[in-house]
Amino acid sequence: MRWTSIVAIYFLFFVGSAFVLLPFGVKTDEEAGSPKVPGQADSAPHRFHVGRHLARAALLALVLFAAYYANWTYGWITAEDLDFYN
Numbered sequence: 187m188r189w190t191s192i193v194a195i196y197f198l199f200f201v202g203s204a205f206v207l208l209p210f211g212v213k214t215d216e217e218a219g220s221p222k223v224p225g226q227a228d229s230a231p232h233r234f235h236v237g238r239h240l241a242r243a244a245l246l247a248l249v250l251f252a253a254y255y256a257n258w259t260y261g262w263i264t265a266e267d268l269d270f271y272n
Contacts, residue, residue, distance in 0.1 A: 200247035
């Protein structure tokens with residue numbers, strides 16, 4: 187696998203991980219005990235730490251990419267294994 191493919195596939199895992207991890211570890215103003223700003227949605231986060239969120243997404247993407255690369259290298263699950271109709 188070329189390094190450009192590795193970077194592109196890791197980036198896809200990273201973006202997917204960032205979206206999957208969005209609802210985890212976030213508190214609303216009500217849960218944090220602080221007053222809401224007029225017009226604020228009830229589900230708006232109290233504080234959103236972008237750096238912490240991106241670090242968690244990078245770590246999850248690294249784990250998922252490592253599993254993907256190991257499968258690509260050793261061929262544990264192939265396209266023939268996923269053909270459920272034949």
